[in-house]
Amino acid sequence: MSSTNRITKPHEIVERALELSTADGCVVIADEGSSANLRWAGNALTTNGVTRSRTLTVIATVDGKEGTASGVVSRSAVTADDLEPLVRAAEAAARGAGPAEDAQRLVTGTPASPDFTDAPAETSSAVFADFAPALGEAFARAREGGRELYGFANHELVSTYVGTSTGLRLRHDQPNGTLELNAKSPDRQRSAWAGRSTRDFKDVDPTVLDAELAVRLGWAERKIDLPAGRYETLLPPTAVADLLIYQMWSAAARDAVEGRTVFSKPGGGTRLGEKLSELPLSLRSDPNAPGLESAPFVIAHSSGDDASVFDNGLPVPATEWIADGHLNRLSTTRHTAGLTGMQLSPGFGNLILDAGGEKSLDEMVAATERGLLLTCLWYIREVDPATLLLTGLTRDGVYLVENGQVVGEVNNFRFNESPVDLLSRASEAGRTEKTLPREWSDWFTRAAMPALRIPDFNMSSVSKGV
Amino acid sequence: MIGATGSDHGRTSVPHSIDAAFAALPLRALADAALARARALGAEHADFRLERIRSASWRLRDAKPAGGSDTTDLGYAVRVVHGGSWGFASGVDLTMDAAAKVASQAVAMAKLSAQVIKAAGSDERVELADEPVHADRTWISAYDVNPFEVPDAEKAALLADWSARLLAADGVAHVDASLLAVHENKFYADTAGTSTTQQRVRIHPQLTAVAVNGTTGEFDSMRTIAPPAGRGWEYLTGTGWDWNSELEQIPGLLAEKMRAPSVEAGRYDLVVDPSNLWLTIHESIGHATELDRALGYEAAYAGTSFATFDQLNKLKYGSPIMNVTGDRTAEHGLATVGFDDEGVQAQSWDLVKDGTLVGYQLDRRIAKLTGLGRSNGCAFADSPGHVPVQRMANVSLQPDPGGLSTEDLIGGVERGIYVVGDRSWSIDMQRYNFQFTGQRFFRIENGRLAGQLRDVAYQATTTDFWGSMEKVGGPQTYVLGGAFNCGKAQPGQVAAVSHGCPSALFRDVNILNTTQEAGR
Numbered sequence: 001m002s003s004t005n006r007i008t009k010p011h012e013i014v015e016r017a018l019e020l021s022t023a024d025g026c027v028v029i030a031d032e033g034s035s036a037n038l039r040w041a042g043n044a045l046t047t048n049g050v051t052r053s054r055t056l057t058v059i060a061t062v063d064g065k066e067g068t069a070s071g072v073v074s075r076s077a078v079t080a081d082d083l084e085p086l087v088r089a090a091e092a093a094a095r096g097a098g099p100a101e102d103a104q105r106l107v108t109g110t111p112a113s114p115d116f117t118d119a120p121a122e123t124s125s126a127v128f129a130d131f132a133p134a135l136g137e138a139f140a141r142a143r144e145g146g147r148e149l150y151g152f153a154n155h156e157l158v159s160t161y162v163g164t165s166t167g168l169r170l171r172h173d174q175p176n177g178t179l180e181l182n183a184k185s186p187d188r189q190r191s192a193w194a195g196r197s198t199r200d201f202k203d204v205d206p207t208v209l210d211a212e213l214a215v216r217l218g219w220a221e222r223k224i225d226l227p228a229g230r231y232e233t234l235l236p237p238t239a240v241a242d243l244l245i246y247q248m249w250s251a252a253a254r255d256a257v258e259g260r261t262v263f264s265k266p267g268g269g270t271r272l273g274e275k276l277s278e279l280p281l282s283l284r285s286d287p288n289a290p291g292l293e294s295a296p297f298v299i300a301h302s303s304g305d306d307a308s309v310f311d312n313g314l315p316v317p318a319t320e321w322i323a324d325g326h327l328n329r330l331s332t333t334r335h336t337a338g339l340t341g342m343q344l345s346p347g348f349g350n351l352i353l354d355a356g357g358e359k360s361l362d363e364m365v366a367a368t369e370r371g372l373l374l375t376c377l378w379y380i381r382e383v384d385p386a387t388l389l390l391t392g393l394t395r396d397g398v399y400l401v402e403n404g405q406v407v408g409e410v411n412n413f414r415f416n417e418s419p420v421d422l423l424s425r426a427s428e429a430g431r432t433e434k435t436l437p438r439e440w441s442d443w444f445t446r447a448a449m450p451a452l453r454i455p456d457f458n459m460s461s462v463s464k465g466v
Numbered sequence: 467m468i469g470a471t472g473s474d475h476g477r478t479s480v481p482h483s484i485d486a487a488f489a490a491l492p493l494r495a496l497a498d499a500a501l502a503r504a505r506a507l508g509a510e511h512a513d514f515r516l517e518r519i520r521s522a523s524w525r526l527r528d529a530k531p532a533g534g535s536d537t538t539d540l541g542y543a544v545r546v547v548h549g550g551s552w553g554f555a556s557g558v559d560l561t562m563d564a565a566a567k568v569a570s571q572a573v574a575m576a577k578l579s580a581q582v583i584k585a586a587g588s589d590e591r592v593e594l595a596d597e598p599v600h601a602d603r604t605w606i607s608a609y610d611v612n613p614f615e616v617p618d619a620e621k622a623a624l625l626a627d628w629s630a631r632l633l634a635a636d637g638v639a640h641v642d643a644s645l646l647a648v649h650e651n652k653f654y655a656d657t658a659g660t661s662t663t664q665q666r667v668r669i670h671p672q673l674t675a676v677a678v679n680g681t682t683g684e685f686d687s688m689r690t691i692a693p694p695a696g697r698g699w700e701y702l703t704g705t706g707w708d709w710n711s712e713l714e715q716i717p718g719l720l721a722e723k724m725r726a727p728s729v730e731a732g733r734y735d736l737v738v739d740p741s742n743l744w745l746t747i748h749e750s751i752g753h754a755t756e757l758d759r760a761l762g763y764e765a766a767y768a769g770t771s772f773a774t775f776d777q778l779n780k781l782k783y784g785s786p787i788m789n790v791t792g793d794r795t796a797e798h799g800l801a802t803v804g805f806d807d808e809g810v811q812a813q814s815w816d817l818v819k820d821g822t823l824v825g826y827q828l829d830r831r832i833a834k835l836t837g838l839g840r841s842n843g844c845a846f847a848d849s850p851g852h853v854p855v856q857r858m859a860n861v862s863l864q865p866d867p868g869g870l871s872t873e874d875l876i877g878g879v880e881r882g883i884y885v886v887g888d889r890s891w892s893i894d895m896q897r898y899n900f901q902f903t904g905q906r907f908f909r910i911e912n913g914r915l916a917g918q919l920r921d922v923a924y925q926a927t928t929t930d931f932w933g934s935m936e937k938v939g940g941p942q943t944y945v946l947g948g949a950f951n952c953g954k955a956q957p958g959q960v961a962a963v964s965h966g967c968p969s970a971l972f973r974d975v976n977i978l979n980t981t982q983e984a985g986r
Contacts, residue, residue, distance in 0.1 A: 035851075038582070039956055041763045044590045045579045049554040049957075050571055051851040053541070071618075074537040077558035093536060096618030098626075101530040125578055132578060136585025143587065150766035152956040180956075182766035193766075258640060259678040259685055266683025303533030304525070378769075379892040383903060383923060386685060387984040391901050391923075393894045414892070414899050414925070416983035442958040460901075460983060461925055465769070465894035 008080075010054075011117045011171075014163035016080065017058055020087040023094060024068070025061035025106045026165040027312045029301060030054075032120035035156035036127055042148045043139040050125050054078060057301050059309045060090035061106065067099030070309055072302050102303050102335035104310040106166040110297055113171040120159035121173040127155045131201045138206040142183065145214055150182040155201055160299055168313040172295040175199045178441050181206060182396060183213035185220075190409070191466050192216035193375055193396035195238060195436035197445045199291070216375070216397055222408030224400050226462075232371035233457035234364055234401070235422075237435035237449035239377045243390065243419035244283065244353060244449070245440050246380060250388055251321065252306045253330035253340045262388035262420050263330060270330060272342070277325040277423040279355045285348035286318035291434055292446040294349025308333035311346060319345050322423075350446035355429035361451045364430050366404040372457070373399040373406065376438040377415070388418045392439070393463050412466070413459035428453035482606050484665050488518050488651040492560060493663070497655035499562035500544045503569035505657060509546040509553075509576075511594060512569065513656035515807060516542040517850040519648065520614060524621055526643040529629035531622060541850035544569045548576035550591030551583060554853040595833035595841050597810050599659040605804025607666040608797050609698035613647040616699045621645060624702060625671075628713055632675045635717030637724065639685075640676040645669070645702075646694070646950060648962070652807075660809035668800055668962055669701050670694030670950055671709075675716050677724050686920070688720035689905055691741035691887040693947040694962065696798040706798070719906060719918070726918040729907065731979040735882035736924060736972045737875045742904045743863070744947030744965040745888040750928040751783075751790055752861040752965065753954075754897040755817045756844075757826035757836065763856075768954050769895025772928065773823055775836060781823040784932025787866065790818035792827055792859040794843050799860040800948045800962035803843075807854035810843040817861065821932075829856040848959040855955045862946075862966035869940030872969040878937070882910040883922065883977065888947075890923070901925040903980070923978045934975060939968035 010030040017028040033053040039046050057074040071093025075086050128135075131153065142149045155177040162170040177198040184191045192213040196204045235243075256263040256270040263271045287296040298314040300307040311333050321329045329345045337344040365373055380392035391414060398410040430451040437447055483489075497514040504512035522536040542565065543556040553576025557568040583590060613621075629641040647669045655661040674689040692707045701707060738746070753771070758764060760771040773781055783790075794812035796802050803812050808830045817825045828838060829845040846857035876884055887905025894900070907922040908915045926934075948964035 035957070037957055038579075040582075041765060043586055044588050045551070045582050046763055047552055047554060047853050047855070048575045048579055049556065049853055050575060051556045052558060053851055054558050055537075055539075057537075069531070072533075072535045074535060075540070076538065077540040077560065089536070093534070093618055096622065097531050097534065098619070098622055099531070101527065101532055125575060128578070132582050133585060136582040139582070139586030139588070148762075150762065152766060154957060180766055184765065188762070188765075188770065258676075259680065259683065260640065260676055260687075264683060264685070266681075268680060302523070302535040305527075305532075307533075309533070378895060381890050381892045383890045383901075384921070384980050384984060387981075387986065389980055389984040391890065391892045393892070393899065395895055412894065414894070414901060416901075416978075416980070418984055421985060442953075458983065458985065460978070461899060463894040463899035464772075464927070465896035465898050 010120055010161045013056060013078065013083065014161050017083050017087055018163050018165055020084050021060065021165060023060040023091045024063045027059040027106065027309065028163045029057040029299065030161040031158055033156060033158040034122045034124065035154065036123055036125045037152065037154040038128060038132065039152045041150045043143050056086060058087050058090040060094040062091065062094040064099060068103035069094045069097045070100045071097055072309060074301065102308040102310055102333060104334045106164050106310060107168060107313040108166045110168050110170060110313045110315055112169040116161065116169045116171045121157050123155050123157040127201050128153065135206045138210040141207060142210055146186060147183045147214060147217060148186060149210065150184065151180045153179050162299060162313055164313055170297055170313055174295065176445055177201055178436060178445055179204045181209045181213065183210065183217055185217060189466055190217050190220035191396045195438055195441065197434065197436045219399055219406050220397060220409035224408045224410050226410045228413065228459050228461045230456040230458055233454045234368065234371060234373045235452045235454060236361055236374060237433055237451055238438050239374055240353060240449040240452050241435050241437040241447040242377050242380055242439040243422065244351060245437055245444050246390060247388065247419040248348060248351060251330050253332045253342045254336040255305060256330055257340045261385060263327065271327050272330065274327050275325055276322060276327050276420060277426060279325055279426055279429050281322050281325045281353065281355045281423060282320060283322035283353050284318060284320045285350050287316050287349060289350055289352060292350040292448060294446055298346050306331045307347060308335055314346055316346055352432065352448045353450060354432045355450060357429040357431055357450050359430045361430055364428065364451055364453060365401050365406065368401045368404060371401050372410060373401050378439060380439050383416065388420050389416060390418060391416050412463040414461045414463055415458055416460040417458050422454055425454055425456065426452045427455050484604060484663055485651055493653040495562055496542060496560060496565040500565040500569040501655065501657050503566040504544060504546050504573060507570065507573040509548045509573060511547040511657055513545050513654065514542065515850065516653045518651045519849060521648045524625060524645045526625050526629050528640055529626045529633060539849055543850050544572040545853060546572045546576055547592045548573050549580045551576045551579035552592055553579065556851045592831060593834045594830040595839065597830065597841065600805060600809060600811060601659055601661060603662045603805065605664045607696055607802060609667040611699040612649060612667060613669055613699045614649050628673055631713055632673065632716060637677050637721045638675045638717050639678045642674045645671045654805065654807060654809055656809050662805040662809060664804055667698050668694060668696050669698065671702055675720050677720050679724065686723055688716050688723060689887065691905060694800060694950050696800050696802055722918050723906065723920060726920045728921045728981055729919040729977060729979050731977060731982060733974050734977050735879045736975045737872065737879060737882065737884045737910065737969060738972060739872065739886040739969055740943065740945035740947055740967045741887045742885045743967045743970060745891050746902055747861060747863055747965045747967055749891060749893040750897055750900055752858045754928065755826050756856055756858065757828055757832050758856040760826065764954065767956050772896045772898055777823060779822065779824055782821060783818045783823050783929060784821045785935045786821045787938055788818055788821045788932055788935055789864040790861060791815065791864060792817050792825065792842065792861055794859045796860045796964065798946060799964040801858060801860045801964060806843040806845045807847050808841065808845040810841045813842045815842050827856060827859055832856060846961055848961055852957060852959050855959065857954060857961045858952060858963045860964040863938065865941045865944045865968035866938045867941065869938055869968060872939060872943050875937055875939055875969055875971045876910055876915065877913040878971065879910045880912055883919065884908040884910055884915060898927050900928065921980045923980050925976050925978055931972060931975065934972045935970055936973050937971040939970060943968040
């Protein structure tokens with residue numbers, strides 16, 4: 001009916017899709033997104049953009065003799081006229097899929113979000129109103145100082161509305177901003193990087209970051225060649241975040257019980273309860289962590305090893321994955337919690353590592369007799385799931401520390417290391433601070449980590465890359 | 467002409483039309499509204515791109531449905547050059563007013579860029595290389611059966627059957643199965659008069675068998691080596707890959723791998739199968755010959771390249787038998803198109819000739835900037851919400867026309883390893899230092915395979931590795947490998963790309979033992 005064209009508000013679209021459902025159960029997720037970005041290279045802007053997106057995901061569940069099936073269909077740019085075909089497509093997908101192994105009763109009882117009927121939040125290029133001129137100023141300073149700046153600033157806002165046939169009406173607004181700044185010498189033989197995550201670009205200043213990078217490029221004026229080997233190494237918070245994010249991706253309870261992850265115990269069972277670190281480490285996620293806020297309920301657009309569409313709307317509690325150095329939780333859906341007999345521990349939208357350390361990275365450098373200070377890690381990939389051996393490279397500055405001082409820049413290295421082993425060998429953790437994971441910032445930006453001191457980090461070979 | 471079955475190249479015998487629902491969208495009207503607004507606001511160049519991309523996945527775990535999705539992304543983008551600066555905006559409302567508004571936003575972004583450029587004291591201006599006008603052109607990729615026209619139940623049943631076959635074998639504890647399929651429609655129009663309508667289909671089935679030793683806790687896996695392909699459902703039913711044969715072999719290969727000895731680290735001669743070599747080509751040649759990277763436009767993210775522009779026609783990339791092409795025309799290639807996202811017609815060209823760097827991958831801006839003349843058609847955006855960036859063509863190592871079989875290449879090795887299938891990959895930001903693993907590593911002794919090895923990784927520097935290539939196999943060993951998920955740019959974009967190659971023999975390559983690397 002053409003009259004339905006007047007439905008444009010996300011909550012109305014959710015309600016209408018639920019009304020149209022003829023399945024045994026239905027979950028509707030409306031994502032309204034906006035973004036603005038600036039990208040630059042060699043002290044000049046290269047590309048930019050503003051976008052709007054609208055995606056509706058319909059999850060139909062169909063009961064049958066052998067179990068309940070689910071069908072998931074998503075469409076962008078949905079108008080009211082598209083709703084009925086979309087709902088029918090999800091229902092057809094469910095009927096064609098066969099019983100879903102993760103089938104559960106749809107969630108009930110999560111209190112409705114008070115702003116469910118409000119308009120979506122939105123960002124625009126206005127978010128850069130103060131930042132863009134400051135960036136131009138940073139370009140000018142860099143040019144005067146003999147530096148080239150490369151980087152990317154991105155801000156996005158997604159308002160997610162979740163409605164279910166069991167009565168849930170939930171909404172979450174997720175702002176997500178990142179700033180990455182890379183400074184190079186004009187001959188590109190020296191390179192330094194800094195990154196920040198931000199919710200609104202009010203707390204980041206590119207001229208301040210450029211000044212930090214100028215210092216690091218200065219450190220790099222003295223070059224020191226070191227061979228491959230094991231070195232005492234200070235991993236900065238961004239590097240720790242990248243390694244532990246990967247560890248969490250490998251922390252699905254079901255896989256561990258099945259004997260196919262680093263958290264499987266030889267002979268059966270899991271390593272839950274095992275001491276992973278001599279340090280009093282706490283690795284946790286908390287939707288309400290200040291400055292790192294994430295969705296307080298499950299939003300699952302598809303099922304996978306650590307997510308289930310049937311869990312949509314389930315409250316996400318604060319979870320301590322490692323407690324006092326011991327493996328405390330593995331991730332579960334309601335289905336895999338039932339399979340494994342473990343506690344329900346759905347997903348994570350942020351990650352916080354804390355060992356009670358109080359030293360800043362500078363203070364850890366000052367307390368180093370001889371060691372390497374990394375800037376960040378790059379191209380991290382899994383080599384062996386049994387040990388969670390990861391490979392990757394150092395990037396944008398490896399510095400040699402002697403007697404508490406940075407004395408020069410070392411060549412880059414390829415590393416082969418397992419984060420689980422690193423936690424067991426870490427001899428010191430610094431102060432936990434908000435950080436931007438360099439490698440995974442496309443997907444995961446909300447992290448707070450300390451720097452870690454590793455007595456024998458495995459630099460497997462030398463990389464000539466700068 | 468929209469809806470026609472006319473072709474430029476790369477067609478099979480099965481004719482298709484542009485999807486009727488896509489063709490029925492107000493493509494031209496929206497483009498006209500956007501381009502007219504951009505012109506009225508003073509844009510020197512404007513292009514409009516409307517895309518509909520349907521992507522679906524089906525996953526089975528131990529032969530049971532374990533999640534799937536079916537996502538359609540529909541929207542449009544306007545990109546302008548205004549006042550010498552880029553501006554880009556995208557939208558989803560399919561009305562002329564909305565399209566015009568998005569064009570206004572793109573111009574506003576260009577003005578914002580100009581402000582920053584001015585504040586920085588720069589005089590850089592965006593200019594584009596000339597391209598002939600291609601008016602009302604249509605191109606459709608080579609496939610027989612649109613996978614989205616096959617009932618989901620049939621897909622699930624086939625994957626379940628394949629999974630069950632593997633699960634029934636001794637020693638197979640678990641099986642993961644997945645199928646990805648994409649149907650992409652794209653309409654492009656620009657202020658020069660080019661307009662193109664295209665349709666592409668691609669598919670990627672994959673099965674992994676897992677073995678677990680309950681006593682020792684050791685586990686390992688063996689994955690199919692069938693590459694993703696620019697084909698339709700026929701790829702799963704006998705065209706382009708022998709699934710029955712591959713599935714039959716996997717349990718035995720996995721059992722042998724579980725019993726295999728750990729490799730002794732050291733230097734070995736390698737015969738690398740196309741199922742592994744494609745990824746080494748992708749990382750060490752494909753990305754390294756992207757000229758935007760070499761010039762620094764990816765420096766902060768994906769990195770730069772050791773193959774800098776000053777080394778064109780000089781850099782000794784590898785041994786004299788090394789010949790590599792960039793190709794956007796290869797049949798069933800994942801990066802094969804009729805026209806790129808700047809309206810440039812697809813081409814094929816040399817990147818490495820007789821071991822020397824002789825070419826790069828280009829888009830229109832980079833082609834103009836470097837004085838290389840015409841773009842070779844490597845602009846691509848993975849969605850209507852993203853700006854086109856210079857992305858990889860199908861980059862392929864050419865076989866020796868009279869070259870040896872894989873068996874004969876192995877026959878020329880006294881002590882070495884035959885590497886099959888890809889697994890782990892990583893390379894540095896200038897594409898020097900890489901480390902790769904694989905699915906299967908076979909010991910070679912006196913020219914014969916002598917059982918599998920475990921815990922193997924090969925590590926090298928790009929030019930050393932390609933310099934050590936002593937022989938490339940013949941056309942009978944050539945396979946078009948590839949991936950759906952090549953990442954690049956900020957905001958991050960993924961692109962599908964194929965890499966063809968023969969088997970090849972490399973001498974004296976560094977082999978690591980990954981267990982020792984883990985300190986065990």
